[in-house]
Amino acid sequence: MDRIRIVGGNRINGRIPISGAKNAALPLMIASLLTDDTLTLENVPHLADVEQLIRILGNHGVDYSVNGRRERQNEGYSRTINFTARSIVDTTAPYELVSKMRASFWVIGPLLARMGEAKVSLPGGCAIGTRPVDLFLEGLQALGARIDVENGYVIAKTNGRLTGNRYVFPKVSVGATHVLIMAASLAKGETVLENAAREPEIVNLAECLNAMGAKITGAGTSTIVIDGVDALSGARHQVIPDRIETGTYAMAVAMAGGDVILEGARADLLQGALDVIAQTGAEIIPVNSGIRVRRNGSGIAPVDVTTEPFPGFPTDLQAQFMGLMTMAEGKSRITETIFENRFMHVQELARLGAHITLAGQTAIVDGVRKLKGAPVMATDLRASVSLVIAGLAAEGETVVNRVYHLDRGFERLEEKLSGCGATIERISS
Ligand SMILES: CC(=O)N[C@H]1[C@@H](OP(=O)(O)OP(=O)(O)OC[C@H]2O[C@@H](n3ccc(=O)[nH]c3=O)[C@H](O)[C@@H]2O)O[C@H](CO)[C@@H](O)[C@@H]1O
Numbered sequence: 001m002d003r004i005r006i007v008g009g010n011r012i013n014g015r016i017p018i019s020g021a022k023n024a025a026l027p028l029m030i031a032s033l034l035t036d037d038t039l040t041l042e043n044v045p046h047l048a049d050v051e052q053l054i055r056i057l058g059n060h061g062v063d064y065s066v067n068g069r070r071e072r073q074n075e076g077y078s079r080t081i082n083f084t085a086r087s088i089v090d091t092t093a094p095y096e097l098v099s100k101m102r103a104s105f106w107v108i109g110p111l112l113a114r115m116g117e118a119k120v121s122l123p124g125g126c127a128i129g130t131r132p133v134d135l136f137l138e139g140l141q142a143l144g145a146r147i148d149v150e151n152g153y154v155i156a157k158t159n160g161r162l163t164g165n166r167y168v169f170p171k172v173s174v175g176a177t178h179v180l181i182m183a184a185s186l187a188k189g190e191t192v193l194e195n196a197a198r199e200p201e202i203v204n205l206a207e208c209l210n211a212m213g214a215k216i217t218g219a220g221t222s223t224i225v226i227d228g229v230d231a232l233s234g235a236r237h238q239v240i241p242d243r244i245e246t247g248t249y250a251m252a253v254a255m256a257g258g259d260v261i262l263e264g265a266r267a268d269l270l271q272g273a274l275d276v277i278a279q280t281g282a283e284i285i286p287v288n289s290g291i292r293v294r295r296n297g298s299g300i301a302p303v304d305v306t307t308e309p310f311p312g313f314p315t316d317l318q319a320q321f322m323g324l325m326t327m328a329e330g331k332s333r334i335t336e337t338i339f340e341n342r343f344m345h346v347q348e349l350a351r352l353g354a355h356i357t358l359a360g361q362t363a364i365v366d367g368v369r370k371l372k373g374a375p376v377m378a379t380d381l382r383a384s385v386s387l388v389i390a391g392l393a394a395e396g397e398t399v400v401n402r403v404y405h406l407d408r409g410f411e412r413l414e415e416k417l418s419g420c421g422a423t424i425e426r427i428s429s
Pocket residue numbers: 023024026102103129130131132133134135136137171172173174175176315316338339340
């Protein structure tokens with residue numbers, strides 16, 4: 001299993017290109033199931049989750065080509081990919097494929113809307129909480145689906161087309177919002193989704209669906225109205241830059257020190273998080289090519305944060321921010337409100353010398369002057385990268401084990417950081 005070896009202590013200086021967002025690319029790829037035309041997606045990141053979803057979609061009959069050719073393995077860069085689902089050959093998404101990745105469950109929406117049936121294994125994904133799917137099922141039922149759960153599979157059926165309806169999410173869910181927008185796009189009549197997720201990835205999906213002929217308004221607000229259409233066509237659409245990757249590298253600079261331009265980053269996608277990073281003492285400067293992040297000399301100020309749905313501080317940056325706070329000049333409180341078990345990084349950060357105590361859903365971080373390198377274990381995607389950030393600022397060598405988590409969501413991580421002066425390499429075994 002590959003490992004990442006870091007020798008900390010170097011400042012990070014240079015340019016880091018920001019990749020297409022994993023969490024935008026995945027639902028956009030799934031939207032290709034809604035049409036028999038070609039959906040061309042630009043700026044698709046080269047990540048393990050994307051490759052896995054290509055396999056899952058292939059099982060349903062989606063053909064793909066990269067820049068006009070079949071995929072070349074190990075290409076390593078964001079690409080333009082054509083997805084074409086001329087016909088759906090299988091409406092079952094099997095356990096072996098779905099268990100590896102949460103978002104693969106989302107095929108249930110388009111399959112049901114286009115084919116009238118879907119059998120999808122209950123999902124996997126990062127182990128950060130129980131992650132139920134009740135809201136997806138309740139929402140699809142509101143559109144007229146009959147749902148059964150048998151032997152670990154959700155079986156959804158509809159007689160004829162789904163029917164538009166009003167659905168109020170009892171809790172904000174990004175995934176359930178994606179699924180209901182996709183399903184409602186091909187439903188008969190109007191659907192109104194209230195208390196919908198407002199994340200930029202929802203807006204990216206809605207814009208793509210509209211380019212395919214859907215009639216969606218209000219994406220990015222908590223009320224989304226979808227006027228169902230009979231069929232969708234192909235389109236060409238761009239994946240937005242990854243706001244979580246952007247925030248992660250901004251925090252790496254805030255922690256290790258240095259001066260980096262995050263090329264292609266969009267501040268509007270993570271303003272809340274950038275404001276928090278600025279409060280820690282780093283300078284955040286919008287520039288033409290993206291965002292410049294700089295911290296030279298000054299100490300790291302402690303800042304309290306609470307994770308919230310967009311536009312609040314994202315849960316997907318919580319672990320990285322905790323990494324940053326381990327070296328703050330004082331105490332900070334980090335409260336996780338989205339997932340009930342997203343503190344797996346605490347014990348690993350402690351191996352580097354961090355002082356963190358947990359009180360329910362709040363971590364109290366007592367900043368230390370120095371971290372010291374150690375072998376650590378990646379437990380989930382964002383937890384893994386928090387260990388990388390901390391390793392960059394720690395004295396001596398840190399080895400991060402179980403790197404496959406990182407490969408799910410960070411394109412060319414070692415290359416991007418070593419290009420800016422960090423001592424970081426992958427040890428393949
Ligand atoms: C691939 C992708 O885009 N993943 C993101 C997506 O995950 P995901 O879409 O899975 O997260 P949700 O927004 O659905 O989850 C938010 C909360 O709602 C709960 N819930 C969700 C659905 C449901 O049917 N019932 C229920 O109780 C979840 O357990 C969680 O506590 O949004 C999360 C919150 O921003 C991010 O951390 C993930 O990176």
